[in-house]
């Protein structure tokens with residue numbers, strides 16, 4: 001489905017839902033007219049009449065300012081439906097079941113908020129020159145790393161096989177025309193093209209190399225996705241989706257730490273994921289707080305905000321309304337973004353905790369590696385136990401990557 005059609009489809013699904021919820025009398029006549037006009041157009045043409053920007057503005061404004069909480073509740077309800085593996089909105093084909101998250105949302109939210117506090121003072125250092133890395137050295141590093149972490153050579157063999165069978169696509173080593181073809185073929189829409197794509201006949205990795213040491217953790221991250229998908233033939237679900245990939249990324253960072261690169265470079269690489277998480281959490285924390293409240297008490301009304309935010313709500317009101325509106329428009333464009341953010345944060349925490357365990361018992365490394373290569377889908381609960389996180393404990397500490 002084309003993106004704008006999907007967007008329009010969502011608007012009108014929600015338009016219907018709202019009409020069931022809200023008293024039609026309360027919708028200003030001008031907006032009702034606009035909605036009806038657009039809906040008639042949509043039914044006829046299966047797309048929204050966005051040729052008229054004024055019309056789009058009226059619709060978005062209506063959604064944000066008049067139906068803000070109705071939309072927010074629909075958004076929360078549907079996020080929970082995804083997680084329960086139920087059909088929701090137009091994403092019938094997406095199965096994201098994760099009962100673990102729903103069951104443990106409160107302690108997980110606490111962990112995420114703690115993560116934001118821990119990373120709060122980190123900031124980007126813009127003035128770093130990263131050491132260049134030739135293709136030969138890139139390959140040598142990866143081969144050495146894979147041999148070191150997996151003496152059975154299963155990972156090394158997988159890497160060689162994948163390389164020889166064109167499973168790694170490096171965009172910068174292609175003509176501009178072939179690049180465009182790949183971007184179109186795999187429907188890549190954002191600007192960063194480092195990712196693992198799950199295809200019917202197995203995974204492939206698409207890379208935008210920088211030809212510096214930064215490429216090593218990036219490759220290992222994507223290779224982490226590649227490994228689990230290759231052996232398990234399934235994605236791991238929201239809680240564990242990013243765990244192994246961040247674990248392999250962290251193995252790459254630990255490997256580079258022992259090479260003679262500058263302190264600034266290594267420090268930057270060690271902090272990069274945490275900084276990205278800080279950025280994502282700054283944007284999405286309020287959404288997770290709403291989700292937590294919704295799971296507890298159900299639908300949210302504006303009056304409930306004082307309970308959720310405390311007396312501060314009156315001061316925060318404008319800021320929160322802007323956030324709500326932002327979540328609503330985000331949801332139309334990418335309904336799964338919230339869940340992806342959760343996967344990154346939790347994957348980072350789990351990986352750091354795994355490294356803490358390995359620091360005291362090296363045999364655990366073998367266990368994590370062989371789990372990632374087993375055909376079994378791993379239960380999130382087992383990983384939490386394995387890395388030593390007890391969700392009933394009051395505070396879960398995370399130390400620096402070693």
Ligand SMILES: [Zn+2]
Pocket residue numbers: 221225242245
């Ligand atoms: Zn990833």
